[in-house]
Amino acid sequence: MRKYILIFAHILCFSVSSFAQKIRFAPQWIPQAQFAGYYVAKALGYYEDLGLDVEIIHHKATVSNLELLECGQFDIIGVNLSDAVMAYTQGLDIVNILQTSQRASLLIIANKPLVNGLKTLEGAKIARWKSGQYAVAGSILEIEGINATWIDFMAGTNLFLSGAVDATIAMSYNELISMRSTGRIIEDNQIFRFSDSKYNIVDDGVYVLRQFAQNNKDVVERFRKATIQGWLYARQNIDQTVEIVMNVLNENNLSSNKYHQKKMLIEILRMGIAPNDDKPTFELKVKDFEIINLLLSQKDKSKDSIKYEDFVF
Amino acid sequence: MLIKFRSFSTKLSISIIAVTGLLFLISFFIYFSFTKNTIETEVFEKSRNQLKNVTHSIDAILASVEHSIETSKFFVEQNIDNEALFKDVLSNILTTNPNVYGCTIAFEPGYYKGNNYYMLYALRNQEDPNQITINRLGGKSYDYPYMDWYLIPMLLDEGYWSEPYNDDGAADVLMSSYTQILRDENGEKIGVIVGDVWLDRFSKIVIANKPYENSYAFMLSRNGYYLVHRESDRILNETFFTATDDMTDPQVLKIGYDMINLKRGDYTFFNDDTLAYVFFEPIPRIGWSVATVSQESDVMASFNLMNSIIWFIVIGGLALIFVFVWFTIKRIAAPLKVFSRSASVIAKGDFNAPLPEIRSHDEMLELKNAFSGMQNSLKNYIEELRTTTSARERIESELAIANQIQMGMLPKVFPPFPNCSQIDLYALLKPAKEVGGDLYDFFVKGDKLFFTVGDASGKGVPASLLMAVTSSLFRSVTAHIEEPDKILQNLNDAIAESNDANMFITLFVAVLDLNSGILNYSNGGHNPPVIMTTKGETKFLSTKPNLALGVFSGFNFVAEQTKLNVGDSIFMYSDGLTEAENSDKELFSDSRLIDTLAQVQDISNPKEVIDTVENEVARFVDGNEQSDDLTMLIVNFKKIKQDE
Numbered sequence: 001m002r003k004y005i006l007i008f009a010h011i012l013c014f015s016v017s018s019f020a021q022k023i024r025f026a027p028q029w030i031p032q033a034q035f036a037g038y039y040v041a042k043a044l045g046y047y048e049d050l051g052l053d054v055e056i057i058h059h060k061a062t063v064s065n066l067e068l069l070e071c072g073q074f075d076i077i078g079v080n081l082s083d084a085v086m087a088y089t090q091g092l093d094i095v096n097i098l099q100t101s102q103r104a105s106l107l108i109i110a111n112k113p114l115v116n117g118l119k120t121l122e123g124a125k126i127a128r129w130k131s132g133q134y135a136v137a138g139s140i141l142e143i144e145g146i147n148a149t150w151i152d153f154m155a156g157t158n159l160f161l162s163g164a165v166d167a168t169i170a171m172s173y174n175e176l177i178s179m180r181s182t183g184r185i186i187e188d189n190q191i192f193r194f195s196d197s198k199y200n201i202v203d204d205g206v207y208v209l210r211q212f213a214q215n216n217k218d219v220v221e222r223f224r225k226a227t228i229q230g231w232l233y234a235r236q237n238i239d240q241t242v243e244i245v246m247n248v249l250n251e252n253n254l255s256s257n258k259y260h261q262k263k264m265l266i267e268i269l270r271m272g273i274a275p276n277d278d279k280p281t282f283e284l285k286v287k288d289f290e291i292i293n294l295l296l297s298q299k300d301k302s303k304d305s306i307k308y309e310d311f312v313f
Numbered sequence: 314m315l316i317k318f319r320s321f322s323t324k325l326s327i328s329i330i331a332v333t334g335l336l337f338l339i340s341f342f343i344y345f346s347f348t349k350n351t352i353e354t355e356v357f358e359k360s361r362n363q364l365k366n367v368t369h370s371i372d373a374i375l376a377s378v379e380h381s382i383e384t385s386k387f388f389v390e391q392n393i394d395n396e397a398l399f400k401d402v403l404s405n406i407l408t409t410n411p412n413v414y415g416c417t418i419a420f421e422p423g424y425y426k427g428n429n430y431y432m433l434y435a436l437r438n439q440e441d442p443n444q445i446t447i448n449r450l451g452g453k454s455y456d457y458p459y460m461d462w463y464l465i466p467m468l469l470d471e472g473y474w475s476e477p478y479n480d481d482g483a484a485d486v487l488m489s490s491y492t493q494i495l496r497d498e499n500g501e502k503i504g505v506i507v508g509d510v511w512l513d514r515f516s517k518i519v520i521a522n523k524p525y526e527n528s529y530a531f532m533l534s535r536n537g538y539y540l541v542h543r544e545s546d547r548i549l550n551e552t553f554f555t556a557t558d559d560m561t562d563p564q565v566l567k568i569g570y571d572m573i574n575l576k577r578g579d580y581t582f583f584n585d586d587t588l589a590y591v592f593f594e595p596i597p598r599i600g601w602s603v604a605t606v607s608q609e610s611d612v613m614a615s616f617n618l619m620n621s622i623i624w625f626i627v628i629g630g631l632a633l634i635f636v637f638v639w640f641t642i643k644r645i646a647a648p649l650k651v652f653s654r655s656a657s658v659i660a661k662g663d664f665n666a667p668l669p670e671i672r673s674h675d676e677m678l679e680l681k682n683a684f685s686g687m688q689n690s691l692k693n694y695i696e697e698l699r700t701t702t703s704a705r706e707r708i709e710s711e712l713a714i715a716n717q718i719q720m721g722m723l724p725k726v727f728p729p730f731p732n733c734s735q736i737d738l739y740a741l742l743k744p745a746k747e748v749g750g751d752l753y754d755f756f757v758k759g760d761k762l763f764f765t766v767g768d769a770s771g772k773g774v775p776a777s778l779l780m781a782v783t784s785s786l787f788r789s790v791t792a793h794i795e796e797p798d799k800i801l802q803n804l805n806d807a808i809a810e811s812n813d814a815n816m817f818i819t820l821f822v823a824v825l826d827l828n829s830g831i832l833n834y835s836n837g838g839h840n841p842p843v844i845m846t847t848k849g850e851t852k853f854l855s856t857k858p859n860l861a862l863g864v865f866s867g868f869n870f871v872a873e874q875t876k877l878n879v880g881d882s883i884f885m886y887s888d889g890l891t892e893a894e895n896s897d898k899e900l901f902s903d904s905r906l907i908d909t910l911a912q913v914q915d916i917s918n919p920k921e922v923i924d925t926v927e928n929e930v931a932r933f934v935d936g937n938e939q940s941d942d943l944t945m946l947i948v949n950f951k952k953i954k955q956d957e
Contacts, residue, residue, distance in 0.1 A: 151468065156461065158476045159468075161536055164464070164465045183552065255550035
């Protein structure tokens with residue numbers, strides 16, 4: 001009897017695998033611990049268990065995955081809220097199906113103490129990513145009435161560390177860790193944390209085209225469920241998760257080190273819980289959405305504000 | 314506590330080994346410190362020199378690249394409109410400088426002939442270094458104006474060595490680029506000219522720097538990234554600080570900071586519980602730092618081997634010395650055991666105990682001779698002791714007999730005259746030795762009581778003989794003479810006549826008239842008696858001392874007289890009483906005698922008086938040895954004969 005049950009189970013698995021829904025998921029950046037929850041969900045078979053055949057595609061950093069979503073190259077993407085809202089306002093009809101970040105990881109790191117907060121950056125040369133991600137930082141400084149020269153660059157920390165700029169945009173889970181890993185002393189008073197200001201614009205969320213969401217409600221829900229399971233597992237099993245991340249890096253022939261990825265994972269998990277919560281909710285909070293909405297409407301008063309109900313699926 | 318027996322040879326051997334071992338330790342410590350310092354100095358010097366050679370080699374390569382680019386920059390600027398010349402310039406750089414792996418001329422977007430991107434890239438073929446390909450690059454997929462090698466020098470407005478990077482859009486190797494800014498005639502920045510060096514070239518130089526078998530070298534970029542390391546997956550992947558995050562030795566962090574701050578240095582640190590030396594030397598031109606790490610066990614291998622050999626020799630040598638010393642001392646000291654046994658046998662009385670045979674002429678032979686001498690001396694001494702003891706026993710026996718004879722000469726029955734109620738009398742003589750020189754005597758003849766107390770000069774047998782002679786003479790003289798002075802005169806003449814030994818005797822002689830209480834007396838140099846009256850008076854009897862008997866023949870002794878009232882007593886004694894000494898050398902003295910006698914309640918009881926004095930003297934001397942004969946005689950005049 002037991003033998004028959006095993007054979008039946010194998011047939012069932014084969015069937016599920018054969019008819020699993022193919023999903024092309026594109027995080028917004030190259031492989032790293034920032035996307036650990038997705039890697040865990042895939043590696044531990046959470047997607048497969050729910051009938052999804054998820055392919056995690058890391059596209060070139062020089063091209064925005066929002067553009068590739070629009071062209072239909074990806075089904076689901078990961079992107080930060082500000083870039084998603086900007087794209088939305090520019091006509092890309094996307095919806096938020098999951099929110100993994102509950103805090104702003106965006107920083108401005110200066111080469112001297114920010115004794116007067118952001119005002120210290122008046123007239124400074126500030127580096128920012130050419131890809132346009134986190135362009136919202138520029139908007140914030142503009143709103144604050146600070147005149148800075150923006151220097152676009154590709155990636156990394158060399159530009160700032162070389163002394164060619166006075167300050168740089170950075171992420172708390174990546175560049176800050178990298179800079180400190182070089183032996184350079186970056187004091188806390190050199191860092192402006194958006195999460196500690198009124199501009200706490202939360203980061204990563206998962207987005208799909210509205211049409212896709214409407215046509216594949218069940219797929220969206222299964223993807224959402226498996227991804228949450230992946231993130232929750234990562235939170236409980238940090239060392240194992242780091243190993244999974246390192247495997248992904250190796251598969252993609254990318255160089256990094258375990259130290260950096262572990263620190264990144266810990267910071268990403270810290271950002272996954274809202275300041276007043278004790279556990280991750282994986283939902284975009286209305287007040288967090290309103291901050292970015294308000295910010296964009298202040299920048300361009302001609303545009304109508306976006307409705308939360310329209311933006312979140 | 315049980316004290317463990319340890320043989321003489323073991324103790325001495327241990328002492329010798331301890332001192333020798335201590336001397337070795339001190340010598341070894343001095344040798345160790347000196348040699349280690351010398352070796353370390355040499356190692357440091359060697360490693361530093363090797364490192365300097367490495368950094369000089371790398372610096373020379375970098376300098377040559379800088380030179381090629383700077384020379385070409387001038388040429389390009391001078392011929393900026395001659396596009397065809399650019400390829401020649403790039404080819405020339407690669408042809409003339411084998412250190413340059415690739416080179417670039419790139420312009421600001423829109424500057425050159427309206428092109429958004431204008432970049433010419435010349436690359437040396439990896440397989441065939443003489444083969445050069447030149448390509449046009451630039452575009453959305455290779456957006457060079459935002460790349461470090463372009464952007465940073467443009468912002469810094471100076472020549473710049475980029476952090477090493479993998480340019481997967483161009484050479485696709487790990488390299489570092491030197492950028493110089495191209496300017497137009499107005500000095501405006503119009504683009505860059507760049508020379509690339511392949512890191513592989515430096516890796517070979519750095520890795521080859523291996524002063525010791527297990528040494529390894531590494532090179533850090535200015536941002537602390539590994540550029541060269543024996544673990545290739547660390548290159549541009551780990552910084553010194555991430556790779557050493559789990560290392561506990563705080564020195565490690567200092568090494569990292571010193572290296573990225575382009576300091577020159579040498580440290581020792583613990584790498585996986587192994588002591589290691591690290592030497593590092595900066596290359597300031599590009600901000601890199603090269604280090605070599607050598608295991609202490611490698612560096613000090615020959616020194617440690619030598620130390621091990623020394624320790625082996627020393628420990629083996631000490632063991633040999635111990636065994637040799639132990640056996641030697643044991644052999645030398647072996648007779649001592651025989652001596653010890655012999656001493657035990659001798660102690661039990663056998664003076665013929667065998668002694669060891671000593672062939673050596675040393676202290677042991679002297680000891681044997683001394684031991685043998687001691688055996689003979691002891692034998693003789695014991696023999697003499699036996700003889701002496703036997704003689705002494707005989708003398709003691711004779712003295713005991715003499716004592717009995719001497720005591721037999723003295724009246725010892727008290728009361729002596731039970732039928733004579735006029736007087737009561739008691740006497741005591743305690744010789745200091747077996748026989749003494751004191752005497753007392755008394756007898757009643759008619760109505761008169763004759764009595765005397767004397768003290769012969771010296772002690773022992775001579776004094777006792779003089780006492781015996783005097784005592785006999787006293788009896789014979791008093792048989793026909795009743796005047797005390799005459800008695801003394803006769804006795805004096807008799808003793809002096811045959812006194813070859815120049816001895817003398819003090820003597821107090823008195824004759825008491827029992828009918829009247831008249832006491833006639835004469836004193837031959839003796840202590841004055843004490844008169845004790847019923848009125849409670851206690852005083853010395855006034856006497857003329859005259860001379861002791863036996864000194865001058867024919868001396869006329871003075872006769873004196875006093876009267877005893879009924880109840881009075883006369884107390885006579887020898888100087889053994891008043892000169893009795895206690896342990897503080899104090900004498901009993903005349904005054905204590907008077908005080909003692911004055912305290913006697915009932916002077917009519919002669920025995921009680923003498924017992925009182927005897928007890929008081931005993932209390933005074935408090936066990937101190939009696940040094941002189943002690944004699945006391947008391948006569949109590951109870952009543953006049955006529956009253957009966």
